[in-house]
Amino acid sequence: MCRLFALTSTEPQSPMRAIEALDVMREGHDGSGVGLFLSDLGGPWEELDGAPILSGIFSNEGLKRLDRFMMDIGFMTKYKLSIKVPKSPPPGVPKRDIYLIRAYELPEEWEDLSRDEIDFRLMKIRLQLRQMGQENEDMIVFSFWPDCIMIKEIGDPLTVAEYLQLDRKELRARIILAQGRQNTNYAINLYACHPFFIQGIATMTNGENTAFVPIRDFLSSRGFAGYMGYQSDSEVFTHIMHYTLNMLGLDVPYYKHIITPLQDHDLEDHPNGDFLRHLKHSCRRLVIDGPNCVIGCLPDKRVFMVQDRKKLRPGVVGGKPGLFALSSEICGLDAIIPDRDKSSDFQPMHLDTVIIGPDRQEVQICSQKDTLPPIH
Structure with a gap:
C-alpha cells in the first residue's frame, strides 16, 4: 500500500509538513518514490x-x-x-x-x-x-x-525532500498533496507516481483499481487528447473527475455516483433516483473495483476524499478552522495537527464524500443517499 497525506490551509505551508507526515507513516510505503502537488501557491507565485x-x-x-x-x-x-x-x-x-x-x-x-x-x-x-x-x-x-507545481522523484520521501531542499519559501502552498509510493512494478516510471494531473485537477490513490482496463478504454474513446498515459491504474481517477466536471458538467457529489453507483434497490427511494439510474447506465464502464481511497484537489481549491465500496484502505480527515488534513492514517494527522479536536475526526465510509472548501472552515460530508445539488 501507498501512503497519502493532503493539507489545506489558509496560510501557505512548507511541503516538508506533508513529507514529515509521510515519514510518520513510513511502514505503509517502501521509500521507492515520492510525489508532491502544490496549489494555491504562496510567495512569488502569487503575483503571477x-x-x-x-x-x-x-x-x-x-x-x-x-x-x-x-x-x-x-x-x-x-x-x-x-x-x-x-x-x-x-x-x-x-x-x-x-x-x-x-x-x-x-x-x-x-x-x-x-x-x-x-x-x-x-x-x-x-x-x-x-x-x-x-x-x-x-x-x-x-x-x-x-498556480500548480508538481515534484516527483524516486527514493525515500524524506531523503528526497532534504536533498532537494524543499523547505524553501518559494515552495510554500495552501494546498499540498503528497504520496509515499509502494512500488508494485519492477521498473519505476515517474509518470506512474501519484499525484496525477489534468487541467487543474489532481488526485492520488492508495489501492488497486482492478477495473482499470475498461475504464481506460472508455476514457480513451472520448476523443479528448488529455485522456492518455496510464502508466498507473490509478491515473483514471483523475480523468474520471475531469470527465465528471468538464464533460458532464456535474459537481463533486456526482463523482461518487459514477465510480461507485448505488445498487438498484437503493435508487428506488432516492430523491434523484431516475437521473442516477440513467447516469449509472451511461457511465457503467467507469465503475471502479477496489480497494481504493482517493484524495484529490479541484481547480476551485476544494479538496476531497472518497472510498470505494470495499472500504479496505484507511483514510481519515481532521483539523481545525484554517487548517485541515486528509491522511491515510491517524498518526500522520496527529503529527501535523496535534492540537485539533480529535473527537471531530471523520473516517469516510463507502457512501461518503468528504469535501473541504477553499475557506478551510469546516468539513462537509456528502452521502450518496442525500439529495444531490442541482445541475447547472
Whole structure:
C-alpha cells in the first residue's frame, strides 16, 4: 500500500509538513518514490496573475530543447525556480541535472482566446513536451498550468525532500498533496507516481483499481487528447473527475455516483433516483473495483476524499478552522495537527464524500443517499 497525506490551509505551508507526515507513516510505503502537488501557491507565485507554471525534470540538453521550443511558440519566462543539486545524489535517488519550475507569459496572440481554448492549448503543450522528452529521454514534464507545481522523484520521501531542499519559501502552498509510493512494478516510471494531473485537477490513490482496463478504454474513446498515459491504474481517477466536471458538467457529489453507483434497490427511494439510474447506465464502464481511497484537489481549491465500496484502505480527515488534513492514517494527522479536536475526526465510509472548501472552515460530508445539488 501507498501512503497519502493532503493539507489545506489558509496560510501557505512548507511541503516538508506533508513529507514529515509521510515519514510518520513510513511502514505503509517502501521509500521507492515520492510525489508532491502544490496549489494555491504562496510567495512569488502569487503575483503571477494566472501565468502557467511548468514543472519537470530536465537534462542540460533537454533544458536547451525546452527553451528553443517555448520561444518558438511565443512563451517568455516570467519567473523561475531551478533546483540544482549536488553531483552525487543520496543512495536510491537518480542523478539529475535540473529540477525546473518556471512560469511563462502567455503569447500575445493568445490575448483574445477564450478560457476554454487557453486551457486546451496549455494541456496540448504539456503533452507535446512529454512526448518530446520520452523520445530523447531528456525531459520529464509533470504539469503546465497556473498556480500548480508538481515534484516527483524516486527514493525515500524524506531523503528526497532534504536533498532537494524543499523547505524553501518559494515552495510554500495552501494546498499540498503528497504520496509515499509502494512500488508494485519492477521498473519505476515517474509518470506512474501519484499525484496525477489534468487541467487543474489532481488526485492520488492508495489501492488497486482492478477495473482499470475498461475504464481506460472508455476514457480513451472520448476523443479528448488529455485522456492518455496510464502508466498507473490509478491515473483514471483523475480523468474520471475531469470527465465528471468538464464533460458532464456535474459537481463533486456526482463523482461518487459514477465510480461507485448505488445498487438498484437503493435508487428506488432516492430523491434523484431516475437521473442516477440513467447516469449509472451511461457511465457503467467507469465503475471502479477496489480497494481504493482517493484524495484529490479541484481547480476551485476544494479538496476531497472518497472510498470505494470495499472500504479496505484507511483514510481519515481532521483539523481545525484554517487548517485541515486528509491522511491515510491517524498518526500522520496527529503529527501535523496535534492540537485539533480529535473527537471531530471523520473516517469516510463507502457512501461518503468528504469535501473541504477553499475557506478551510469546516468539513462537509456528502452521502450518496442525500439529495444531490442541482445541475447547472
